[in-house]
Amino acid sequence: MNKTDSFAISELKTIGLTPFIYCSNQALFQVNRNVPLVDALSMASDFLFLAKDLTREAAFNRDTDRHIWAAHYLTAMSKALVDDVTKVLERGPDRESKKAKQ
Template structure:
């Protein structure tokens, strides 16, 4: 389970709240929880590299769209991983200020 206040950034892990690839308005896949953020970002980087290469192939292969669809799914997966990481790294809301703090 993810720690709420990890001692170091290397202890941070995905929270698994981000869905991707929808069928009939329902998420077919979701990012897994408890994956170390460094590993998750490395995988997203790999997905994006492959998607970039596939889009170059798609630009030259006029007889098929399989390269474009593969790139589409890889970018959806990459975005979901990055969005899940951002949810871990971004605080939900700043703490509320008291009246005394507001007058300072």
């Protein structure tokens, strides 16, 4: 990867095509468009860190399930972010540059 490629990757943004948290078979939330991929992945990492802590706490505190539900929603958001980033990376830079030329 040369310097131009790494610059191009740092310019990539989410496409906002990934829904998460469904209610009555309809997506309640969706990843927003135009978030830099680095920021999206950083947020997904933060969500997963919190979910990991919540699941560990839930293993020791069996009086309530609130930790588990919080971890469930955090992992759903993390997955949506990672899936949206993956969609952008799978498209490849050639598709983006072709769209810009049109």
